[in-house]
Amino acid sequence: MYPDQETPRSTANLLSDMVSQVGRILRKEAALAKAEMGENLSRAGTAIGLIVGAVVLSFVALGALAGAGIAALVSIGWAIHWAALAVGGGLALIAAILAVMGIRDLKPERLVPNRSIANVKQDVALMKERINA
Secondary structure (H helix, E strand, O other), rough: OOEEEEEEEHHHHHHHHHHHHHHHHHHHHHHHHHHHHHHHHHHHHHHHHHHHHHHHHHHHHHHHHHHHHHHHHHHOOHHHHHHHHHHHHHHHHHHHHHHHHHHHOOHHHHOOOOHHHHHHHHHHHHHHHHHHH
16 A cells, blocks of 8 residues: 555444534534524514504504594684695505515515525535435
8 A cells, every 4th residue: 555545434434424514514504594593583573663663653543534534524624634634644654564564574484594494405415415426
């Protein structure tokens, strides 16, 4: 045997190395998934805040629209109720936009750790390739 040639490694050593590599990879992927879920939960918190904002503005809009209805019945002039309708309609529109944004960000597919799942699939494919090689 020549000194510049590597000695073949035993199957047990190869399997041991593979198991340790898989363990290392799984720990790293778990850490990545944890970080990604943290980001997604932070986004969910923001979405919940948007929904709460929409609810608060909806109550204000309801009050303004109720005031507009009362003003329309009581007043003879158009200025008061048109102003109340404009404010109530504007607040209702803002509330609707906030609610749509919040609901969109709370969809389950937006909370899934997609990058981690893709990395695990790639790691599994790589391990299969190494085993079959």
